[in-house]
Amino acid sequence: MRRDTIYDRDLDRVPANHQPLTPLAYLDRAARVFPDHVAVIHGDLRRSYAELYARARRLASALAARGIGRGDTVAVLLANTPAMIECHYGVPMTGAVLNTLNTRLDSAALAFCLDHGEAKVLITDREFSRIAGPALEQAGVTPLVIDYDDPEHTGPGERLGSLDYEALLAEGDPAHDWAMPDDEWDAISLNYTSGTTGDPKGVVYHHRGAALLALGNVVTGGLAQHPVYLWTLPMFHCNGWCFPWTLSIVAGTHVCLRQVRADAMYRLMAEHGVTHLCGAPIVMSLLLNAPEAERRPLPHRVAFFTAAAPPPEAVLSGMAEAGFAVTHLYGLTESYGPAVVNAWHDAWDALPPDEQAAKKARQGVRYPVLEGLDVRDPETMEPVPADGTTLGEVMMRGNVVMRGYLKNPTATRAAFAGGWFHTGDLGVKHADGYVQLKDRSKDIIISGGENISSIEVEDALFKHPAVAAAAVVAKPDERWGETPCAFVELRPGGQASAEDLVAWCRERLASYKLPRHVIFGELPKTSTGKVQKYLLRERAREG
C-alpha cells in the first residue's frame, strides 16, 4: 500500500475541515433554524426548539457546575417525558454519559446498574420512587439524586432527594457555551441489556454512531421536514432507537406519552396530526384490539416502525386497514436499536396478502449507515449460502455497532470475534440477500436431531383466529431430546382447545414440528414487550 502519495502531504485534519460527528449538533441547528417550531408536546405543555435547547443548556450548565464532566455516568429513571428528551442533549453536552434505566426493573436490578455504571447522578421520576428508593439503599454508589415531578403524573410516588429537577435547571445558564466532544468516539450513552439471562450488560454508544444512526433513521423512515412523532417506544430502550436525536435533524415535534394506552394514542394522533411512531408488536395489538369507543380517525396514513418480532399476517392486514403503513425493522441494543430494514419493493404490492406478509416478515437488509450485514457460521466465519434454508448466526459490522460492553472485555471480545458483531440471533439468507431470523440460538428446538424453529410454530399458531399471542419453547423429552411446547394467549371471547390448535398446525407444519403440549394463559413479557421465554422454559420443564 502506497503511503506517501501527493495526497498524503499537507492535507491534514484541522478544525476547519474535521469536526467530531455528534447528534448534539443537530439540536443546535434546529434551534437556530426553527426556533419557534414546537419541539415538545406533553399534556397542555408546548415547548419550542429555542426553549428545548435553552433547557438542555441549563441542564448541562448546572450539572457541569456540580462537577459532572467527561466520562461521568448520569443515570435517569424517567418515562417518555420532556425531561427525558432534555437529558438526551444536556447530559452529553457536559461530556457525561447518559444511562437510561428501564423503569420496569426491580430495585435489585436498578441497584446493580447504578453500581456497575458508577452513577454520579440519578434523575428519577416521582412515579418510580417505589423502586428507586430501595435501589438507592441497596446500591454501593451514592449519586446526587434529582427528583422529576412531572405535572402530568398525578398518581402515587414521592420525592427522594433534596433537589428538584426544575430547581436544578434554574441554577443553569440557558446560553451555556457547551463544547462538542473532543473525539467522536467518546461515549454518549450507556444502555443495559434487558437481561433475560444473567446480569445485564452495559452497552456503550458513542457520538459518531448516534449521529449516523439518527441520519439513517431519517433516510430509512423517509422523514420529511417537521414530522410529528408519538413516543410509544420507551426512550430508555436503546435511547428510543435514537429518535430523540433523529427528530432534531428534521425539526420534528415530540409528542410525549407516559403510558402506552390505546385511547391516549388515538387521541394524540388525531389532535396533533402524528406522522410517525415506533413500537413493539404489542403496541400494534393494543391499537387493533382497542374498543370502538377508544378509537379516533387517523389524520392521514401514519408510519409505524416495528421491531422485536416479525409482524404476523393478520396484524399487518389489520394495520393496513386501520390506516397505518408498517415498516419492519430489526436491531439490538448493541446496534443502537434498528440497523436493518425490511426494504420494500414496489413490485411486492402486487403479491397476494399472504405472500406480502411472508416478504414483510423478513428482517431484511442493512441501513445505509450499517456497513455490513451477513449470516455466517460462527465457528468458521464462512457466510452461509443464500438459499433461504441454511441456518447461521446473523452478524453485523460498522459504525452503528456499540463500542463494547462496559467493564466487560471478555464479553466484548466474544461479541466481536472474527471482526463481526455476533448478534446471537439465528437466521437464513434468502436468494435476494434479505436476512430472516429463524430463532435465537437458545430458542431452537432440537427434536430427534431435527432443528425446529420456534418462530415457525408460533407463526402457524398466530394465524388461528382465536389466538392473541403464542410462544413456543423446548420441553425436555426422553425419547426426542426436546419437543415443542406452546404457550397460548387467547383473544377475548376467542375459543380453541389444545386439540383444535394442534389440528390447525398439522395443516401447516411438518408433523415433527407440531406442539406436543399446549398451555393456555397470559404470556410473561419484559418491560419492552418481549416474551420472557426463559420463564416459559422453566414452566415447560416443570409442567
Place this chain on the structure above:
Amino acid sequence: MRRDTIYDRDLDRVPANHQPLTPLAYLDRAARVFPDHVAVIHGDLRRSYAELYARARRLASALAARGIGRGDTVAVLLANTPAMIECHYGVPMTGAVLNTLNTRLDSAALAFCLDHGEAKVLITDREFSRIAGPALEQAGVTPLVIDYDDPEHTGPGERLGSLDYEALLAEGDPAHDWAMPDDEWDAISLNYTSGTTGDPKGVVYHHRGAALLALGNVVTGGLAQHPVYLWTLPMFHCNGWCFPWTLSIVAGTHVCLRQVRADAMYRLMAEHGVTHLCGAPIVMSLLLNAPEAERRPLPHRVAFFTAAAPPPEAVLSGMAEAGFAVTHLYGLTESYGPAVVNAWHDAWDALPPDEQAAKKARQGVRYPVLEGLDVRDPETMEPVPADGTTLGEVMMRGNVVMRGYLKNPTATRAAFAGGWFHTGDLGVKHADGYVQLKDRSKDIIISGGENISSIEVEDALFKHPAVAAAAVVAKPDERWGETPCAFVELRPGGQASAEDLVAWCRERLASYKLPRHVIFGELPKTSTGKVQKYLLRERAREG
C-alpha cells in the same frame, strides 16, 4: 479533561464497530437490495443497479491490474454519461483519486491540470478530442489514454489512444473484490476550481466528506426511495454536488444528458417521470424561455435545486407557475458543492411574492452535516452582529469542507486561517441567523469610500422586464476611485436604453449605487454558468 474514565478502557475501535465512511458502500448496498431497479438511463440504454455495480467493479479491476492504486490520479474528460457515473465508483474502488476535468477548458488549462494532478490515466470522451489531443501534447505527464466513444454522441471528434473504454472494462472482473479505503480521510476526488483568476487550485475531497454530503443531500432534498434524477448539472462540477453518490443511498435513477437543451430536458422529464434536477440559474432561464414547441407537461411537481446566484423574483415565480419547486442552495467547490440551504418556513408561504423572493434570495443555514456556518470579520475572526447589514466574510467549518488544496500548503493555510474555511464571499447575517451573500470580496465596488454590492445593483437591473441577465463590476474612476459599470443582456425582443435602465435603478437604489456606464451584449460565462467577471472588469477598465 479526564482521560482515564471507565469509558476509556477496553472499548476500542475494531473492525466490527468501526468502518471507514465512504460513499462506495452505498452502491454496494443498492446493488444488493435493488439489483433490478434501473440505475442509469441514457438514450435507449437502461442499466440496472446490478449492472452499474458490475461495470464499476470491472473498471476498478482493470485499472488495478494496470497498476493503478492508492493515491494515483485518474483524470476524466467526460460529459454526463454512464461512464462518468461508473468512474465515480470504479476509480475510488482502486484507492485512486478521480479528477473530473471541466470539458470547456482550453487545452492549456487541461494540460496544467493533468500535470499538477500527476494524472496516471486519462479517460476522455471522443467529443472532446479537439482539446484533449493538444492538452496531452502540451502536458509533461504521459497518462494511459482511454477513449470513451458514447453511441449517443454522433458529432465530430476522434479516438486518441489505443485503448477503448469498453475494451478496458472487458479486461475487468465484474465480481472484483475491491477494498474499502483503509482510512476515511483518504482522498476520493480532485476538483480544480474553475479559476476566474490565476491558476486553478486542486481541491481534494475525502471519503468521509463525500459520504456525509451524500447523506446531507438526501435529508435536505427530502429524497424518498427511487427518485428519478435528471443530469443537468455537470458531473465535473464538484462531482455533481455529490449526486452520483447520493442516488445510491435511495436507489434512484440517473437520467443522463450530454447537453443542456430545453427540448431534451422537457422530453426526459415527461418520459421518465423526473423528480429532481439541479442547475445554475441559467438552466432555469433555459426552461422558462423555451419556445412552446419545445415544452412538455411536467409529470408532477419537479424539485429544482439551484445555486451559484440567488434566484431573482421573476424567475422564482415563473418556475413555480411552470410546476417546479425551487430550493436555493449555496456552496463552493471547497464544500463538496452545496453545504448551505435556504431552509423554508411554512409561514413564509403566506407572504406576498416579493417578500417570498427576498426570503428565497438568502443563502440560508448550514446543512445538517456541516458543523459550522458564520459570517465573521476575517481580521479579528469576530462574528458580525446578526443585523442584516454588517458585512463580513462567510465562513464554514466541518466534515464537508475539503482536505485542502493539492500541493499548495500556502493557499490551504490561508483558506483555513483561524480554524474556519474562508469562502471569499462577503455577506451578512440576518436577525434569524440566515446568511445572505452580498458579494465576493473582489466584487465589492468601493466608490467614494462607500461599499457598493454589485449583487444589489444587479438585482435592481434584473427586475426590469427587458433584462435577461446583468453583471455589474467596478470601473476605475479618477474622482470616485471606482464606479459601478453594468453589462446587460436583453431578452429576445426586449427593449431598453441605458438611460431607461439608470432611471429604473434610481427608483430602487441610492444614487451613489447607480451604474455610471451601461454596456449591452451577451455576458461571458464559465462552463458552469458563472459570469466571468474578470473579463468584464478588463472590458470596463479598457472601455
